[in-house]
Amino acid sequence: MSEVTLSNLSKTYPAAGKNPAFQAVKGIDLQIRDREFMVLVGPSGCGKSTTLRMIAGLEEITDGTIAIGETVVNNTLPKDRDIAMVFQNYALYPHMTVYDNMAFGLKLRKYKKDEIKARVGEAASMLGLQDMLDRKPKALSGGQRQRVAVGRAIVRKPKVFLFDEPLSNLDAKMRVSTRAEISKLHKSLDATMIYVTHDQVEAMTMGDRICIMNAGEIMQVDTPLAVYNEPANLFVAGFIGSPPMNLLYGTVAKSGDQLVFQENDGQTAGIQVPLDARLSRLAQKRIGSEIVFGIRPEHIKMLSSPQAAPAASIPAIVDNSEPMGSETFLYLLTGSHKLVARIPPTGRFEPDTATQLAFETEKAHLFDPQSQERITE
Amino acid sequence: MAMITIAPFLMTILLSVKSSDEVIHDFWAPPEEIRWDFFAQALGFIQHSIFNSAITASVSVILLAFLSSLSGYVFARIQFPGKELIYLLILALMMVPGILTLIPMFLWYKQFPFVGGNDWLGQGGHGFLNTPWVLLVHYIAGGQVLGIILCRTYIENLPQSLFDSARIDGASELQIYRSIALPLCLPVIATVSILSFVGIYNDYMWPLITIDAPNLQTFTLRVTQYSSEHAQEHGPEFASYIIGSIPLIIVFAFGMKYYVNGITKGSIKG
Ligand SMILES: Nc1ncnc2c1ncn2[C@@H]1O[C@H](COP(=O)(O)OP(=O)(O)O)[C@@H](O)[C@H]1O
Ligand SMILES: [Mg+2]
Numbered sequence: 062m063s064e065v066t067l068s069n070l071s072k073t074y075p076a077a078g079k080n081p082a083f084q085a086v087k088g089i090d091l092q093i094r095d096r097e098f099m100v101l102v103g104p105s106g107c108g109k110s111t112t113l114r115m116i117a118g119l120e121e122i123t124d125g126t127i128a129i130g131e132t133v134v135n136n137t138l139p140k141d142r143d144i145a146m147v148f149q150n151y152a153l154y155p156h157m158t159v160y161d162n163m164a165f166g167l168k169l170r171k172y173k174k175d176e177i178k179a180r181v182g183e184a185a186s187m188l189g190l191q192d193m194l195d196r197k198p199k200a201l202s203g204g205q206r207q208r209v210a211v212g213r214a215i216v217r218k219p220k221v222f223l224f225d226e227p228l229s230n231l232d233a234k235m236r237v238s239t240r241a242e243i244s245k246l247h248k249s250l251d252a253t254m255i256y257v258t259h260d261q262v263e264a265m266t267m268g269d270r271i272c273i274m275n276a277g278e279i280m281q282v283d284t285p286l287a288v289y290n291e292p293a294n295l296f297v298a299g300f301i302g303s304p305p306m307n308l309l310y311g312t313v314a315k316s317g318d319q320l321v322f323q324e325n326d327g328q329t330a331g332i333q334v335p336l337d338a339r340l341s342r343l344a345q346k347r348i349g350s351e352i353v354f355g356i357r358p359e360h361i362k363m364l365s366s367p368q369a370a371p372a373a374s375i376p377a378i379v380d381n382s383e384p385m386g387s388e389t390f391l392y393l394l395t396g397s398h399k400l401v402a403r404i405p406p407t408g409r410f411e412p413d414t415a416t417q418l419a420f421e422t423e424k425a426h427l428f429d430p431q432s433q434e435r436i437t438e
Numbered sequence: 439m440a441m442i443t444i445a446p447f448l449m450t451i452l453l454s455v456k457s458s459d460e461v462i463h464d465f466w467a468p469p470e471e472i473r474w475d476f477f478a479q480a481l482g483f484i485q486h487s488i489f490n491s492a493i494t495a496s497v498s499v500i501l502l503a504f505l506s507s508l509s510g511y512v513f514a515r516i517q518f519p520g521k522e523l524i525y526l527l528i529l530a531l532m533m534v535p536g537i538l539t540l541i542p543m544f545l546w547y548k549q550f551p552f553v554g555g556n557d558w559l560g561q562g563g564h565g566f567l568n569t570p571w572v573l574l575v576h577y578i579a580g581g582q583v584l585g586i587i588l589c590r591t592y593i594e595n596l597p598q599s600l601f602d603s604a605r606i607d608g609a610s611e612l613q614i615y616r617s618i619a620l621p622l623c624l625p626v627i628a629t630v631s632i633l634s635f636v637g638i639y640n641d642y643m644w645p646l647i648t649i650d651a652p653n654l655q656t657f658t659l660r661v662t663q664y665s666s667e668h669a670q671e672h673g674p675e676f677a678s679y680i681i682g683s684i685p686l687i688i689v690f691a692f693g694m695k696y697y698v699n700g701i702t703k704g705s706i707k708g
Contacts, residue, residue, distance in 0.1 A: 117606060118605075119605065119606075138605075139605045140605065140606060146603070148599040148602070148603060149599075150597055152599035152600050152603040154600065154603075154617075154618060155622065156621045156622055165604075165607050165609075165617070169608040169609055169613065213603075
């Protein structure tokens with residue numbers, strides 16, 4: 062079994078010269094299951110690479126433990142952890158051929174020549190590198206180098222694969238195809254994989270589960286859809302999704318016998334969103350207090366004409382639109398927020414015109430601005 | 439400008455094949471008779487010293503290349519207390535003109551304890567003087583400085599992930615040096631080796647003050663003795679210079695090829 066268990070894992074980089082000590086990872090707990098594809102995602106500098114490098118044994122652990130299977134590996138050398146790692150810049154040995162790059166780890170582990178040849182051959186044919194075994198890395202394209210880096214990892218048949226942004230040096234098209242290949246590889250190798258990226262699309266498409274990190278802490282760990290549909294907090298809501306969820310700051314107010322979301326505290330001209338039964342239940346105890354109303358771009362509908370507008374319609378001004386071909390991102394101004402709506406490509410809206418929106422409130426979320434958490438029943 | 443540099447070469451070639459009478463009569467005129475026998479005489483006179491110089495330079499260069507790449511690696515990759523201070527001292531060494539330390543250096547080699555009949559205070563014997571060691575040790579120690587600096591800089595600029603990758607692949611620090619750092623440093627090492635070889639081969643001052651046994655004489659020492667031993671004919675003297683340059687030409691031809699090979703490595707298919 063090769064699950065990976067991080068318990069209260071911390072990393073503090075010691076002060077160096079003018080730089081003060083810096084805690085890059087702040088006591089995280091994470092259980093990566095056997096044969097799982099776990100994606101660590103988060104903005105640049107949030108501690109993803111540091112976490113991965115601690116799992117690899119390349120970075121000393123300040124506090125907490127890492128276990129691979131049943132064994133705590135805190136003091137195990139990288140080579141004895143039965144892991145392999147693929148780096149962002151591939152880290153191929155420039156003076157060695159593709160064959161030697163892949164064989165290097167096996168040679169050091171004293172495998173027999175025939176065995177090395179068989180394993181490298183197998184990996185090469187898996188990755189379509191058979192004709193390039195005699196080339197040096199310089200004579201390869203970015204995509205090919207990336208495959209060699211993956212090949213070098215798989216010849217060792219490790220229990221756990223670690224990837225640190227392996228696609229970010231590729232062009233957009235290669236990235237999409239390689240993404241699919243790595244996912245396929247995961248299925249055929251039947252190994253545990255931990256994959257670091259700052260790209261939420263990669264996270265959503267590749268991960269069995271996603272671990273979203275921010276500033277050295279874990280924000281949420283769940284399946285891609287759960288993370289998308291039920292973000293645990295404001296950070297996740299704003300990070301996952303492209304364009305991200307619209308987050309409107311305001312208060313819960315009472316209008317007649319109905320609860321409404323009132324943008325901007327009612328101070329300046331703000332919109333009012335009537336809360337449906339579910340949201341009202343969530344907001345019941347918060348009348349008068351601050352709240353964040355979250356709605357995804359695809360859950361905002363444009364109403365064709367003001368006359369047809371139901372009572373719940375919301376006025377807004379069109380700011381600008383970004384046609385993407387299959388859909389259009391429409392940017393709208395309400396009281397003090399800029400919203401984005403995802404609308405069909407046929408929709409045409411001139412800038413600066415007034416329009417009416419409807420929110421699909423059954424898909425909306427409420428967040429507590431103090432704790433940043435999503436409000437649940 | 440190029441003429442200013444080239445003229446002495448042409449003069450040397452002319453002087454090496456013309457008899458002294460001819461030279462005095464008309465300096466620039468082509469020789470009436472090419473005196474190949476000058477070369478034969480010259481060879482007999484200097485061949486042993488060329489051998490001495492070439493061996494001294496080769497052995498020194500091989501060892502200093504090895505040692506400077508190893509020290510460069512240690513400085514680049516391994517943390518130990520006082521590292522930067524030691525490195526700074528090494529850097530400072532490069533700034534001190536060799537002529538300043540010539541006399542202390544001489545005394546140090548002469549009075550090296552327990553060597554060449556010396557007692558523990560360095561008295562009573564000749565130390566390293568008049569042995570091949572006085573040249574080898576001096577050149578290896580002195581020549582390392584540039585090599586250490588260049589190798590350290592080069593290795594430090596290699597991506598960290600290369601070393602991380604090798605560690606995960608199972609390489610020890612020594613194996614990383616041998617299989618990754620050393621081969622990647624070869625272009626730098628080739629440059630340092632060529633420069634050192636030329637410097638050592640051409641050195642005059644150090645052998646002059648430390649060597650007087652005839653069988654240990656270097657080329658530079660030997661060739662200056664020609665005029666004092668043979669007053670009339672200058673042809674063989676200049677022929678000696680030409681013969682003496684051959685090892686340098688060989689080193690350049692071989693070394694440059696290696697150097698160019700090193701930097702374009704991997705860009706060529708196959
Ligand atoms: N060797 C180091 N010394 C000091 N600080 C570091 C070092 N490596 C990374 N950091 C800091 O730790 C934080 C997390 O870095 P990293 O794990 O590389 O982030 P990520 O991979 O998520 O972009 C960053 O703020 C970075 O500046
Ligand atoms: Mg990173």
